[in-house]
Amino acid sequence: MQWARPYIAAFRARFQLMLQYRVAALAGFATQCWWGAIRIMVFAAFYGAHAAAAPISLADAVTYVWLGQALLALLPWVADPEIGQAVRTGGVGYDRLRPLDAYGYWYARSLGWMLARALPRAALMMVGAGIVLPLVGLGAWAWRPPSGVAAALLFVPAFALMTALGAAVLMLANIIVAANLNERGVNAVLTPLVIVFSGSLLPLDFFPDGLRPFLHLQPFAGLVDIPFRIYFADLRAGAALEGLALQAGWTLVLVGFGRLAMERMMRRLEMQGG
Amino acid sequence: MPQILVEALAKTYRVAERAPGLVGAVRGLLRRRWREVHALVDVSFSLEAGELLAFIGPNGAGKSTTVKILSGILRPSSGRVEVGGLVPYEDRVRHVARIGVVFGQRSQLWWDLPVLDGFDLLADIYRVAPARYRRRRDELVAMLRLAPLLDQPVRQLSLGQRMRAEFAAALLHDPSILFLDEPTIGLDAPSKLAVREFVRRLNREQGVTVLLTTHDMHDVEALAERVIVIGQGRLLTDGPFESLRAGVLAERRLYIDFAGPAPELEMRGVTVRSRTECSLELAFDPAQIPTPKLIAAIATKHAVEDVHVDEPAIEEVITRFYDLHDLHEARETRAARKA
Numbered sequence: 211m212q213w214a215r216p217y218i219a220a221f222r223a224r225f226q227l228m229l230q231y232r233v234a235a236l237a238g239f240a241t242q243c244w245w246g247a248i249r250i251m252v253f254a255a256f257y258g259a260h261a262a263a264a265p266i267s268l269a270d271a272v273t274y275v276w277l278g279q280a281l282l283a284l285l286p287w288v289a290d291p292e293i294g295q296a297v298r299t300g301g302v303g304y305d306r307l308r309p310l311d312a313y314g315y316w317y318a319r320s321l322g323w324m325l326a327r328a329l330p331r332a333a334l335m336m337v338g339a340g341i342v343l344p345l346v347g348l349g350a351w352a353w354r355p356p357s358g359v360a361a362a363l364l365f366v367p368a369f370a371l372m373t374a375l376g377a378a379v380l381m382l383a384n385i386i387v388a389a390n391l392n393e394r395g396v397n398a399v400l401t402p403l404v405i406v407f408s409g410s411l412l413p414l415d416f417f418p419d420g421l422r423p424f425l426h427l428q429p430f431a432g433l434v435d436i437p438f439r440i441y442f443a444d445l446r447a448g449a450a451l452e453g454l455a456l457q458a459g460w461t462l463v464l465v466g467f468g469r470l471a472m473e474r475m476m477r478r479l480e481m482q483g484g
Numbered sequence: 485m486p487q488i489l490v491e492a493l494a495k496t497y498r499v500a501e502r503a504p505g506l507v508g509a510v511r512g513l514l515r516r517r518w519r520e521v522h523a524l525v526d527v528s529f530s531l532e533a534g535e536l537l538a539f540i541g542p543n544g545a546g547k548s549t550t551v552k553i554l555s556g557i558l559r560p561s562s563g564r565v566e567v568g569g570l571v572p573y574e575d576r577v578r579h580v581a582r583i584g585v586v587f588g589q590r591s592q593l594w595w596d597l598p599v600l601d602g603f604d605l606l607a608d609i610y611r612v613a614p615a616r617y618r619r620r621r622d623e624l625v626a627m628l629r630l631a632p633l634l635d636q637p638v639r640q641l642s643l644g645q646r647m648r649a650e651f652a653a654a655l656l657h658d659p660s661i662l663f664l665d666e667p668t669i670g671l672d673a674p675s676k677l678a679v680r681e682f683v684r685r686l687n688r689e690q691g692v693t694v695l696l697t698t699h700d701m702h703d704v705e706a707l708a709e710r711v712i713v714i715g716q717g718r719l720l721t722d723g724p725f726e727s728l729r730a731g732v733l734a735e736r737r738l739y740i741d742f743a744g745p746a747p748e749l750e751m752r753g754v755t756v757r758s759r760t761e762c763s764l765e766l767a768f769d770p771a772q773i774p775t776p777k778l779i780a781a782i783a784t785k786h787a788v789e790d791v792h793v794d795e796p797a798i799e800e801v802i803t804r805f806y807d808l809h810d811l812h813e814a815r816e817t818r819a820a821r822k823a
Contacts, residue, residue: 212611215611216608216609216610216611218608219604219608219609220608220609223597223601227594227597300587300590303552303590304585304587304590304592306556306557306580307555307556307557307580307583307585307592308609308610309578309580309610311577477559479558
């Protein structure tokens with residue numbers, strides 16, 4: 211493991227540091243409960259009127275919402291703030307002085323940042339929406355466990371791949387931030403793109419028929435739509451494996467593309483300020 | 485084969501330029517004009533293992549650019565650089581594992597982590613074997629008196645404490661070359677002395693090659709056997725400081741206290757720099773009048789109470805050198821000249 215030691219250390223340091231922010235986790239949890247409740251009410255209204263037209267059952271839609279709210283911080287919808295900071299202050303110079311693969315070093319750190327923000331909120335959400343809601347008699351609106359053992363087992367790699375893919379997208383955003391010395395432009399474009407095309411806003415099967423073949427193949431589908439449909443067994447067996455392959459394929463493509471972009475960006479990097 | 489070899493190094497930046505004011509800003513949106521800034525022009529030098537070299541020069545002269553190229557952060561526009569047989573920006577990963585760098589104006593430790601955690605993290609990043617790391621860390625902690633600071637988060641340290649921790653951070657992986665970019669900037673006098681003492685020990689006792697840039701002439705006086713002056717991106721002189729002094733400002737100063745009122749002195753090659761009622765400060769060229777001869781000539785004619793001879797301060801020598809080469813705030817004047 212000597213090869214991986216620096217990357218694991220970089221991941222762990224960022225993860226531990228981010229875990230300290232308990233108030234941020236609680237605030238995030240509260241916000242996500244609020245939005246989750248609103249979105250569930252919207253779904254309920256829709257199912258009340260057009261249940262027959264819906265591609266998934268209401269119970270699955272509710273689980274989809276809770277799962278999405280729980281793992282919202284895994285979505286790469288803003289660039290890693292540490293990178294913006296490092297390029298503006300010139301701290302990126304020290305990153306160049308580490309005897310490490312530059313892409314891998316940033317990837318490990320961004321991964322630590324994402325997971326440390328997501329996991330505490332997911333745990334709180336699991337307790338709140340998965341345990342407390344059924345106990346208080348709101349079981350119909352609760353976050354349900356995976357639909358069967360196969361779904362649960364398949365969700366493990368799907369979750370790992372959605373995290374890896376998310377970090378790969380985040381790295382592209384980080385690289386653009388580093389090249390432009392500013393994260394505003396990137397975030398303004400990235401946020402709506404990720405929220406819509408991942409299926410975070412609405413499951414992709416709710417979009418018009420003509421768009422769906424494209425929506426199911428584009429990379430952001432692997433961030434939300436594919437893993438969540440594996441979770442409640444809407445994607446099963448062969449379809450689930452296809453989904454996993456799509457997630458893995460896009461992760462490899464985006465990592466490869468990110469590495470090239472990073473190489474180019476670093477070649478023309480200038481260290482700011484003296 | 486020298487440890488560091490630099491030949492005909494050049495670095496040119498392209499800078500977007502626009503006329504001032506709103507009109508200029510709007511015009512800049514439509515058509516951007518670029519100006520080339522020559523940060524380094526044809527710089528060549530070499531350094532043997534175990535040497536200690538100081539880079540001096542006014543702000544914007546190209547010192548930091550040189551350090552950044554040598555450490556592998558920047559790639560030059562042209563020229564050849566080899567450090568320990570490697571080209572820093574081509575073979576970055578292998579190169580940076582063998583060097584340590586301290587930028588006086590930045591921090592490489594983690595702001596929110598205790599100092600010791602930062603050291604542990606660096607040991608992981610540089611893949612230092614645990615036993616070797618502990619030995620090296622303890623040695624550095626003792627040399628830099630860091631023991632009381634180890635459990636404090638970096639953000640709580642004073643600048644002097646933080647710089648000591650930064651030095652340890654740069655040396656945990658036992659590099660054979662150390663680059664220091666303005667390591668004493670902003671430090672108080674005791675911290676500066678501590679840093680200089682540490683750098684000297686590292687160089688003398690452990691044979692670490694040191695290349696430092698500084699504006700503090702006392703750093704140069706205390707540390708460097710060899711000085712390179714760089715200005716407007718060009719290497720202006722390279723050698724022991726004493727030969728720079730001899731070429732620029734060879735004069736000596738003679739301070740005399742008289743028993744009575746200070747006399748009028750008319751001697752060839754001697755000028756009076758200042759006088760009070762009973763004392764004189766003279767400037768003279770020892771090549772024209774040897775010091776003993778001058779003192780003897782004055783003491784035979786006048787009642788002298790006390791004398792001492794001094795050289796101009798190092799700051800004065802450097803200021804004179806910059807004046808001779810028209811080197812104040814290099815970049816601005818060049819820009820103004822082009823416009």
